[in-house]
Amino acid sequence: MxxxxxKLKFIEAWGxxxxxxxxxxxxxxxxxxxxxxxEALTTEEVMAELSISRGNANMTLRDLIDxxxxxxxxxxxxxxxxxxxxxxxxxxxxxVAEERKKRELTPIIKILDQLAGVDGDAKDPAYKxxxxxxxxxxxxxxxxxxxxxxxxxxxxxxxxxxxxxxxx
Amino acid sequence: MxxxxxKLKFIEAWGxxxxxxxxxxxxxxxxxxxxxxxEALTTEEVMAELSISRGNANMTLRDLIDxxxxxxxxxxxxxxxxxxxxxxxxxxxxxVAEERKKRELTPIIKILDQLAGVDGDAKDPAYKxxxxxxxxxxxxxxxxxxxxxxxxxxxxxxxxxxxxxxxx
DNA sequence: CTAAATTTTCATTTTTTTTTGAAAGTTTAA
DNA sequence: TTAAACTTTCAAAAAAAAATGAAAATTTAG
Numbered sequence: 001m002x003x004x005x006x007k008l009k010f011i012e013a014w015g016x017x018x019x020x021x022x023x024x025x026x027x028x029x030x031x032x033x034x035x036x037x038x039e040a041l042t043t044e045e046v047m048a049e050l051s052i053s054r055g056n057a058n059m060t061l062r063d064l065i066d067x068x069x070x071x072x073x074x075x076x077x078x079x080x081x082x083x084x085x086x087x088x089x090x091x092x093x094x095x096v097a098e099e100r101k102k103r104e105l106t107p108i109i110k111i112l113d114q115l116a117g118v119d120g121d122a123k124d125p126a127y128k129x130x131x132x133x134x135x136x137x138x139x140x141x142x143x144x145x146x147x148x149x150x151x152x153x154x155x156x157x158x159x160x161x162x163x164x165x166x167x168x
Numbered sequence: 169m170x171x172x173x174x175k176l177k178f179i180e181a182w183g184x185x186x187x188x189x190x191x192x193x194x195x196x197x198x199x200x201x202x203x204x205x206x207e208a209l210t211t212e213e214v215m216a217e218l219s220i221s222r223g224n225a226n227m228t229l230r231d232l233i234d235x236x237x238x239x240x241x242x243x244x245x246x247x248x249x250x251x252x253x254x255x256x257x258x259x260x261x262x263x264v265a266e267e268r269k270k271r272e273l274t275p276i277i278k279i280l281d282q283l284a285g286v287d288g289d290a291k292d293p294a295y296k297x298x299x300x301x302x303x304x305x306x307x308x309x310x311x312x313x314x315x316x317x318x319x320x321x322x323x324x325x326x327x328x329x330x331x332x333x334x335x336x
Numbered sequence: 337c338t339a340a341a342t343t344t345t346c347a348t349t350t351t352t353t354t355t356t357g358a359a360a361g362t363t364t365a366a
Numbered sequence: 367t368t369a370a371a372c373t374t375t376c377a378a379a380a381a382a383a384a385a386t387g388a389a390a391a392t393t394t395a396g
Contacts, residue, residue, distance in 0.1 A: 003298060004285040006298065009283060010283055011279075012361060013276060013279045017276055019190065020190045020272050021190050021272075022187070022188045023356075024353085026354075035301050036298040038296070039293075043372085047260050052356090055356060055358095055375075055376085056354080056355055058374060078270075079286060079363085079371060080371085080372070081373080087301055087304075088304075089304045089305055089308045093308065103188075108181060108221035112181075114177075118170070119170075120202070122198075126204075126205075127171055130175060130178070134178060135254055136257045137257055138368080140257045140258075140261065193384090194385080221386045222343085222344095223385070223387065223388095227344085227345090247341065249341095249342080249343080261344085338395100338396090339395095340396105341393080341394080342391105343390105343392070344388080344392080345390075346387100346389095348386085349385080351383085352384080353380105353383080355379080359374105359375085359376095360373105360375075361372105361373080361374070361375085362371100363370105364371085365369100366369100
């Protein structure tokens with residue numbers, strides 16, 4: 001396969017994967033484009049490569065920066081801003097995990113804590129089932145939370161790096 | 169908090185979480201409703217509880233069955249079908265992991281394998297960056313794949329199960 | 337077999353999400 | 367300070383996803 005064709009396929013596949021995981025397809029595509037670019041790109045270049053509007057490119061790049069996946073760069077003598085993506089996959093995985101933890105896990109744990117404190121008749125099956133289900137999900141969520149903390153705190157990539165070797 | 173209020177909040181929260189992870193909000197809500205129901209429910213009951221149409225309820229319940237999260241039940245003397253959700257959180261997590269692996273991980277690995285075989289000039293930075301990025305992602309994907317296999321094959325829940333007991 | 341009960345389908349409508357693009361805002365070189 | 371270069375915003379449009387509901391299909395009791 002030729003590089004040009006492979007690039008397009010990669011961008012398409014990454015976009016599809018993103019959308020299946022609740023990440024805007026275009027955002028995932030811009031990320032893919034930048035990941036395979038040796039050089040930082042300008043907004044113009046991103047717009048041209050993916051045929052998207054200026055507004056879309058601008059907002060998407062900002063979101064990627066918020067996710068910690070892309071950084072703005074300035075080149076001496078150039079007035080334009082350049083965008084460069086982190087390329088180490090473990091760092092990318094870590095950033096995504098960090099963000100989703102902050103945006104989704106922490107809020108749901110807060111809600112589950114409230115819901116686990118619901119009061120009702122201990123003889124009522126509806127109450128018992130609710131309480132058990134919510135309590136169990138809450139425990140799982142807290143465990144995922146703790147596991148992520150450990151993973152993310154570790155400088156070394158124990159989860160994807162070393163544990164995997166055990167199973168090889 | 170009262171049970172009725174708590175139920176609504178749980179259904180809402182579960183629906184939101186689902187939509188953030190690429191799962192149709194209504195599907196997640198139906199799942200939430202069934203998870204907290206001690207008894208299997210009919211399509212009519214699901215429609216009424218969540219104010220959704222018959223068509224929507226039917227398709228959503230079928231999808232949940234496809235995900236292995238809900239099962240059809242028949243009650244003697246009753247002609248209607250009843251729907252019952254698995255309630256063990258580890259089993260739920262396992263089913264979701266299995267399905268997403270099958271639907272998303274396996275296909276992307278197939279594509280990455282093709283893309284990793286792209287040919288080009290070893291001196292070309294664009295080629296080098298593409299190759300490195302795709303190869304690294306491919307390795308990560310294969311490692312996740314293997315880890316999931318091990319996790320899912322294990323009858324015992326080493327990841328969520330045993331760790332849970334420690335924190336109980 | 338018949339008809340009532342129940343489930344499924346899917347063209348259409350509604351809702352939600354994403355994108356556009358032009359105007360407003362900001363920065364910087366001179 | 368000015369004006370060109372560049373970035374950001376956001377109301378409106380477009381696209382995508384989800385929901386509706388009535389008709390068709392299926393099932394089952396009698």
